Amino acid sequence: MDGKLLDRIRGARRIAVLTGAGISTASGIPDYRGPEGIWTRTPSAVHAFTLENFMADAAVRREFWRTYAGHAAWRAGPNAAHRALAELDGTGVAVRVLTQNVDGLHQRAGLAARKVLELHGTMHTTRCTGCAAAFPSADVLARVEAGDDDPSCPRCGGILRLGVVLFGQMLDGEVLGHARTIAAASGLFLAIGSSLQVEPAASLCAVAARAGATLVIVNRDPTPYDEDADFVLRNDIEAVVPELCAAVNG
The missing domain is CATH 3.30.1600.10 (SIR2/SIRT2 'Small Domain')
Known part of the structure; x- marks a missing residue:
């Protein structure tokens, strides 16, 4: 992993994580x-x-x-990426997940429900x-x-x-406002497994970047926010997220 990336994320204490469908594909959810x-x-x-x-x-x-x-989500369980984020939170690092997913796998991995904002419902x-x-x-x-x-x-x-949340439906304003506050207060913002094509959730990347957070995008394909990111990783999500979480604690 890039040494500059490791140096930037080591010791981060406030981490916001935007997750999309890509974090759950290893759990068997398309x-x-x-x-x-x-x-x-x-x-x-x-x-x-x-x-x-x-x-x-x-x-x-x-x-x-x-x-x-x-739907495969009814039978799916959390994978190594979900578990790594929950375990990182358990070490005392403040982790808040802002998820576009509706599968509940972050909570099943061990993150407290109050630390997961389900932007698109459940x-x-x-x-x-x-x-x-x-x-x-x-x-x-x-x-x-x-x-x-x-x-x-x-x-x-x-x-x-x-x-x-279905197409043509507005996101809950209170939930979105809370998500923006979390993004702006983060020192490290990870966008994991999201195409970042669906707004307004994707714009949380810009909120974090404008507030001075280190923005790291982990996704298989290019996204509209890659140019705003400090680091872009095309690595396998289930492999790289545990590495990133381990790097935060040195």
Whole structure:
């Protein structure tokens, strides 16, 4: 690993980490835009992940629930990269994860829920679009697998929606504001496994860089923020993240 990079990150005490789908591919969860990504293999799937279409068309909702009922994320576990970040936090370094993922693997790796901001929501909770009641997604998916392919709210009959941000939906303003505060206060900002093409989450890189943080991007492919980064790594994420975490503590 580059000696200049090691010198810059050694001893960092406040670390913000933006994670995207690429950190979870080693756990068996496909990304979205890679060669085997969800949108790459099935471009029409984007239609089912658009809020307006989901709310207006029962057929779209059925496609959405079918997609998620068999999603690999339900069976996946955290990998070495998730565990390394949690272990780094356990050494006394202040680690805050700002994730675009909805799989909950950072928490399962051992990071406290309060240290993980789920920018795009979570797949583990389902909410009613009518009365806002919340239900475990596992219970809703059990209904789907039993034949209820467009499940409605058992309390008010409203449309149920997985607790994830869909295309055409705004991010929670409070969550985004908190994420910007964390990014601006970090001394080291790691962007791991994100294409950095989805805004406003990607702009957290610029927030951190403007505030003087060392910006390190770890991603297989080029990103729009590579020119803003102090260091860009194309290494395998599951291998390099533990190395970066070890380097922080010397």
